[in-house]
Amino acid sequence: MSAYPHxxxxxxxxxxxxxxxxxxxxxxxxxxxxxxxSSAINAITQRHALARxxxxxxxTQLINFFELEAGHRLVDLPGYGYAKVPPAMKAHWERLVGSxxxxxxxxxxxxxxxxxxxxxxxxxxxxxxxxxxSGRAAHVLLTKCDKLGRGEAKKQLQQAASALGPLASAQLxxxxxxxxxxxxxEALEALLNKxxx
Ligand code: GDP
Numbered sequence: 001m002s003a004y005p006h007x008x009x010x011x012x013x014x015x016x017x018x019x020x021x022x023x024x025x026x027x028x029x030x031x032x033x034x035x036x037x038s039s040a041i042n043a044i045t046q047r048h049a050l051a052r053x054x055x056x057x058x059x060t061q062l063i064n065f066f067e068l069e070a071g072h073r074l075v076d077l078p079g080y081g082y083a084k085v086p087p088a089m090k091a092h093w094e095r096l097v098g099s100x101x102x103x104x105x106x107x108x109x110x111x112x113x114x115x116x117x118x119x120x121x122x123x124x125x126x127x128x129x130x131x132x133x134s135g136r137a138a139h140v141l142l143t144k145c146d147k148l149g150r151g152e153a154k155k156q157l158q159q160a161a162s163a164l165g166p167l168a169s170a171q172l173x174x175x176x177x178x179x180x181x182x183x184x185x186e187a188l189e190a191l192l193n194k195x196x197x
Contacts, residue, residue: 024071031113033079036143039175109191116142138168
């Protein structure tokens with residue numbers, strides 16, 4: 001059975017005016033393009049097509065809102081850091097996501113998706129810094145860990161933890177092997193149950 005049997009897509013927003021009502025709580029999911037964000041959302045919610053996985057990174061520049069259950073939402077932020085993104089698109093991303101972080105009262109935390117083979121990058125730290133300034137919590141999923149050997153995965157987790165410091169907690173995750181799925185669901189629930197600002 002799905003973890004959120006009544007999960008449903010609400011709206012793709014291109015500006016703050018299109019955001020749904022700012023009540024209850026919501027958790028945003030962010031990550032570098034192609035890090036595995038859509039796959040992670042689908043695995044965590046057990047809804048295979050809730051978030052569309054794409055092979056063309058850097059395309060979606062919309063904020064997708066999903067209702068998980070009454071009063072709780074998951075918010076899929078557009079991917080960042082794709083090398084070929086034109087400057088105007090990057091500026092749009094910063095405006096859109098910046099205004100989302102600044103204005104959203106119901107946003108209680110962030111799940112940050114990081115490819116475990118790449119490790120925590122500059123773009124990831126920028127997003128976490130934005131979030132920290134507003135006093136919200138974050139949890140990092142080091143995705144695609146099925147592609148790493150045991151020892152390598154452990155090393156990547158340690159490296160991520162030291163790069164993140166107090167900015168976020170972190171865990172290994174794989175949408176394919178489902179490693180870390182329960183831990184990720186618990187982290188999501190914990191963030192959703194935090195008090196809004
Ligand atoms: P997004 O751009 O961040 O939403 O990334 P997607 O979820 O679309 O995934 C990007 C690519 O990584 C796709 O080819 C996925 O099949 C692959 N991928 C995603 N998660 C995993 C995982 O846990 N393990 C492996 N091996 N591949 C994954």
